[in-house]
Amino acid sequence: MTEVLSAVSLFMAAFWLGACPFSVWVGQWLLGKDIREYGDGNPGAANVFRAGDRRAGLLALTLDVAKGFPFVFLAHSLSGFPPQVAMAVGLSAILGHAFSPFLRLKGGKAIAVTFGVLLALPQHELLAIFIIFILVGFLCIEPDAWTVMLAPSGSLAYLVVARGNQWESLFMLGVLAVFAVKQYDSLKTMPRFRLKPIEWCK
Numbered sequence: 001m002t003e004v005l006s007a008v009s010l011f012m013a014a015f016w017l018g019a020c021p022f023s024v025w026v027g028q029w030l031l032g033k034d035i036r037e038y039g040d041g042n043p044g045a046a047n048v049f050r051a052g053d054r055r056a057g058l059l060a061l062t063l064d065v066a067k068g069f070p071f072v073f074l075a076h077s078l079s080g081f082p083p084q085v086a087m088a089v090g091l092s093a094i095l096g097h098a099f100s101p102f103l104r105l106k107g108g109k110a111i112a113v114t115f116g117v118l119l120a121l122p123q124h125e126l127l128a129i130f131i132i133f134i135l136v137g138f139l140c141i142e143p144d145a146w147t148v149m150l151a152p153s154g155s156l157a158y159l160v161v162a163r164g165n166q167w168e169s170l171f172m173l174g175v176l177a178v179f180a181v182k183q184y185d186s187l188k189t190m191p192r193f194r195l196k197p198i199e200w201c202k
Contacts, residue, residue: 003081006081007075007081007085007089010071010074010075010081010085010089010092011088011089011092012092013071014071014072014089014090014092014093014096015092015093015095015096016096017067017070017071017093017096018067018068018092018093018094018095018096018097018100018113019096019097019099019100019101019102019107020067020100020102021043021100021102021103021107021108022060022063022064022067023035023043023044023045023047023048023060023061023063023064023108024036024043024103026048026056026059026060026063027047027048027051027056027060030053030056030059031048031051031052031053031056033051035047035048035050035051038050038051042108042109043100043103043106043107043108044060044064044108044109044111044112045057045060045061045064045112048060048061061112064097064108064112064113064116065112065113065115065116065119066116067093067097067113067116068090068093068094068097068112068113068114068115068116068117068118068119068120069116069117069119069120070120071089071092071093072086072089072090072093072116072117072120072121073120075089076120076121076122077122083121083122083123083167084167084171086120086121086122087121087167087168087170087171088171090117090118090120090121090171091117091171091174091175091178093113093116093117094110094113094114094117094174094175094178095178097110097113098110098178098181098182108182109148109179109182109183110178110179110182111148111179114130114175115127115130118130123168125163126155126159126168126171126172129154129155129158129159130151130152130155131151132154133150133151133152133153133154133155134147134148134150134151136150136154137149137150137151137154140193140194141191141192141193141194142191142192142194143186143189143191143192144186145183145186145187145189146187146191148179148183149176149179149180149183149187151179152172152175152176152179153176155172156169156172156173156176159172
């Protein structure tokens with residue numbers, strides 16, 4: 001019973017920390033601006049940069065990544081829970097960011113917080129695979145929404161084929177679902193291959 005309560009506490013703590021819209025707050029407190037009035041209107045660090053301050057943007061990005069880390073790390077390193085609990089805690093943080101109660105459920109795209117979660121998980125291969133697919137998408141695919149979607153979908157395909165771990169696959173499927181919901185409108189534009197790597201090799 002105590003372990004169940006501890007796990008539930010971690011889920012809730014991760015969700016509420018993930019829900020903290022640090023990029024919006026940095027924009028308000030340091031820039032006196034609503035970053036949702038810039039760029040694509042997303043309450044994420046990219047629009048802090050677009051609002052015109054690199055240092056504030058770096059601070060917002062750092063905070064958005066960092067909030068995905070502590071409770072996931074706590075779940076697997078200090079609490080002795082099995083890996084699937086840590087992954088569920090990570091997914092709670094991602095959901096908190098994407099559907100923040102502080103922003104009337106209109107949270108960010110959850111890319112930065114996902115990096116924080118992957119940094120905290122002991123399965124470091126997940127982070128490496130995710131980064132590889134992000135880079136491949138950045139170099140080869142447009143619009144950016146499809147680049148973002150390639151990371152969890154490519155990672156999921158790899159996990160299913162090469163590792164066969166059901167918990168890792170379910171975790172990445174959850175990430176994919178959140179990303180798909182947040183990118184839904186942008187995904188209506190069909191992806192295009194842009195051959196950027198070939199251009200760079202000339």
